[in-house]
Structures are given as C-alpha cells and as structure tokens.
Amino acid sequence: MIALALLAAAQAAPAIPARIERLLTRAPVIDGHNDLAWEIREGANAKVETVDLKADTTKRPHPLQTDIPRARAGHLGGQFWSVYIPASITGPAAVETTLEEIDIVRRFVAANPDAFAMATTADDIRRIQKSGRIASLLGVEGGHQIDGRLSVLREYKALGVGYMTLTHSKSLDWADSATDGPRANGLSDFGRKVVAEMNRIGMIVDVSHVSDATMAAALAASKAPVMASHSSARALADAPRNIPDDLLRAIGANGGVVMVNFYPAFLSRQWRAWDKARTDYAKSVGVPADVYGPRSAAPLVAWDAAHPEPLVTAATVADHVAHVARVAGVDHVGIGGDYDGISGTGPVGMKGVDGYPKVFAELARRGWSDTDLVKLSQGNILRVMERVEAVAKASAGMPPVDATAPN
Ligand SMILES: [Zn+2]
Numbered sequence: 439m440i441a442l443a444l445l446a447a448a449q450a451a452p453a454i455p456a457r458i459e460r461l462l463t464r465a466p467v468i469d470g471h472n473d474l475a476w477e478i479r480e481g482a483n484a485k486v487e488t489v490d491l492k493a494d495t496t497k498r499p500h501p502l503q504t505d506i507p508r509a510r511a512g513h514l515g516g517q518f519w520s521v522y523i524p525a526s527i528t529g530p531a532a533v534e535t536t537l538e539e540i541d542i543v544r545r546f547v548a549a550n551p552d553a554f555a556m557a558t559t560a561d562d563i564r565r566i567q568k569s570g571r572i573a574s575l576l577g578v579e580g581g582h583q584i585d586g587r588l589s590v591l592r593e594y595k596a597l598g599v600g601y602m603t604l605t606h607s608k609s610l611d612w613a614d615s616a617t618d619g620p621r622a623n624g625l626s627d628f629g630r631k632v633v634a635e636m637n638r639i640g641m642i643v644d645v646s647h648v649s650d651a652t653m654a655a656a657l658a659a660s661k662a663p664v665m666a667s668h669s670s671a672r673a674l675a676d677a678p679r680n681i682p683d684d685l686l687r688a689i690g691a692n693g694g695v696v697m698v699n700f701y702p703a704f705l706s707r708q709w710r711a712w713d714k715a716r717t718d719y720a721k722s723v724g725v726p727a728d729v730y731g732p733r734s735a736a737p738l739v740a741w742d743a744a745h746p747e748p749l750v751t752a753a754t755v756a757d758h759v760a761h762v763a764r765v766a767g768v769d770h771v772g773i774g775g776d777y778d779g780i781s782g783t784g785p786v787g788m789k790g791v792d793g794y795p796k797v798f799a800e801l802a803r804r805g806w807s808d809t810d811l812v813k814l815s816q817g818n819i820l821r822v823m824e825r826v827e828a829v830a831k832a833s834a835g836m837p838p839v840d841a842t843a844p845n
Contacts, residue, residue: 466515470774580606640830668774697774
C-alpha cells in the first residue's frame with residue numbers, strides 16, 4: 439500500500455507544473471506593483487532606449503529583476519508599472535518627476551510593441567492578453583505626487599494612471615503613512631475629497647503604505663472597492679505596512695483586493711531580524727546596506743558569508759496568500775510582487791518576474807482549485823477594476839471636486 443501511495447504521489451507531482459502552465463497561459467498574472475521605471479532612471483540615467491528588455495537584464499552592471507524573457511516565463515499578462523518618486527521630492531518638482539516617470543514607462547512600452555501595450559480598463563487588459571502581450575498600466579505611489587492639487591490628480595487620470603497609493607513612506611497633512619507619525623489622524627477633510635474625486639474619475643484607491651487609521655478612513659470614505667497594490671499580512675510578519683486581520687476583513691467587506699508583496703522583510707519574521715542585524719552592522723562600519731550579494735560593499739559580503747540569509751521561499755509567499763484568502767476571502771487576494779522595488783532580493787528562486795508560477799504550484803499542492811488560482815492570478819483585480827469603472831460611470835454628470843490642500 440505504501441509503495442502504491444508513493445507511486446501515486448510521484449505520478450501526481452509532475453502534473454502540477456503542467457497544470458499551472460496551462461492555467462497561467464489561459465489566465466496570466468496581473469501584478470499590482472513593479473518599480474522598473476525608477477530602476478531605469480537610477481541605473482541607466484533614464485536612458486530608456488539603452489536598456490534592452492528583450493535581453494537578460496541580470497547581466498547588466500545595474501541588474502534588473504524585470505525583462506521580457508523572464509516576464510514570459512513567469513506568465514505575466516498585466517502589470518501596474520509604478521511611477522514612483524521618493525517621498526522626499528515634494529512641491530511642483532514632485533509633479534515634474536512623476537511626468538518623467540510616466541514618460542519612462544511609455545518609452546519602454548513603445549520600444550517593445552510585440553511585448554507590451556498600454557491599458558487603462560479591464561477590457562483593455564483582456565484584449566491585450568488575447569493578443570499575447572503584457573497589458574501595461576500606471577500606478578502613482580504616493581499622494582505627495584499630486585502636490586495638494588486635484589487638478590493634477592485628474593490630469594494623471596487623463597494620462598492613463600490607474601491607481602494612486604494615498605501615501606508613500608512619509609505622512610502628508612491629509613493622509614498618514616504606516617512608517618511615519620500621524621499628521622491627519624486618518625484622512626483630513628481634503629483627504630476624503632481626494633478619495634471622492636478618485637471614485638468620481640475611476641482611479642483605484644490604493645491603501646498600501648498607509649497607516650491603519652488612514653486605511654480604515656479610506657475604506658469608510660470610498661464608494662468603490664480599494665486595492666492594496668503590494669502589501670502582505672501583518673499576522674505573519676510584523677511590518678508596520680503589512681495589513682492587520684481586522685483591516686483584511688474590512689477590505690474583503692469593501693469588495694477590494696490585497697495583492698501580496700514578495701519582499702522578504704514583509705514575509706518573514708526571521709528575515710526581518712537578519713536584515714536589521716545586517717543594517718546595524720553596515721551602519722557600524724559605514725557602508726550602505728541597501729543591496730544584497732555581489733553589489734554589496736566588501737565588509738558586507740564577508741558579513742553575509744558569516745550570517746546566512748534565512749530561507750524565504752514560494753511557500754512563505756503562499757502562506758501570506760492563504761492567510762489573506764482565509765481572513766479577507768478568496769475573492770480578495772492578488773499578487774503585487776514589488777519587483778525592482780526589492781532589488782537584489784526576493785524569495786529563493788523568485789528573484790525576478792519569472793518567479794510567479796512557483797507560488798501557484800505551491801498553492802495547487804495545498805489543494806487550491808483552478809477557479810481560486812485564476813481569482814488570484816487576475817480575476818480579483820479585474821473585478822475591482824470593473825467596479826471602480828462602474829462607480830465612475832454612475833458618477834457621470836457630477837461636477838469635479840473643487841478643493842486644494844490647505845498649506
Ligand atoms: Zn512601495
């Protein structure tokens with residue numbers, strides 16, 4: 439009997455990768471967040487056309503986690519490309535820098551028309567996926583990027599921006615960050631107007647990076663489902679910008695989606711402790727600690743050899759996906775890998791955009807059905823987009839919200 443059971447297991451095992459290949463070919467991954475645009479700006483001085491995304495970008499002097507061959511291998515079918523700028527850039531410069539970021543995305547999409555096409559709606563995504571290309575969407579990563587002006591928010595929408603994260607790492611006078619002290623204690627009056635205007639124009643409210651109080655206030659204010667474009671579960675890894683169970687339940691009740699982040703520090707307690715020790719050591723010897731492996735300074739390479747990195751794998755990611763599905767509901771979980779925002783790191787075997795199938799295979803081994811795996815890969819975010827589009831359509835004829843942030 440044992441021999442028969444082993445034989446059955448051996449026959450079942452190879453079936454899973456083939457099943458995932460078929461499933462993700464039919465319903466490829468739509469990822470909520472990728473920072474390639476900023477990496478091209480930093481690593482290639484914004485010279486977009488010098489970065490050949492058709493080639494293996496791991497060999498570049500400034501290696502990337504994203505290229506077309508790996509995106510194909512990973513069954514990426516839709517990507518919200520972040521037009522991130524640091525929270526330290528404020529005022530009119532924040533708007534200018536955001537426009538440059540949008541230009542970078544448009545340029546790498548235009549340079550690779552066989553692989554990418556711009557999209558703004560759920561229907562666009564479906565049409566582009568059918569043509570075998572990767573639907574390319576834009577996400578603004580922080581309310582500082584509108585410089586307190588709803589006119590700027592509306593023009594971002596006109597340029598094709600699909601979501602705005604309410605804050606990045608610093609609190610604003612109208613919304614608070616999870617990694618800064620409170621200034622708005624949730625959302626200010628203007629903050630609620632930002633959410634109302636996003637609902638009216640059909641831009642998704644993104645609650646990654648915001649404080650718990652701001653997330654609760656955004657959920658109370660929004661007439662449309664929200665997204666967390668790249669956030670994991672705080673019950674499993676105690677990062678301030680991971681989402682606690684009560685707010686996971688609230689996002690489920692709101693009809694939204696939590697797209698799980700692959701950054702090891704948001705996935706694993708052990709990795710967080712290791713990373714903190716590593717950062718403290720780097721500070722003590724005066725070298726930067728923000729990269730891992732061959733790009734590190736020499737003392738850190740030695741420290742890394744003496745302190746092996748705790749194992750974070752596709753199973754760790756699957757733990758977070760399963761937790762969000764259990765607490766918020768299986769209709770409210772997605773994938774937000776944060777590739778090229780987590781440069782040099784990532785779960786084992788998932789250090790680039792070819793990594794997604796490993797998570798799906800792990801969940802399949804745990805008994806997830808094809809129906810639920812398709813919800814995870816794209817069904818849930820497409821539903822959120824359609825509801826956000828419907829709320830905007832129902833708002834047709836409403837005048838623009840007329841407000842400016844108080845200075
Ligand atoms: Zn982020």
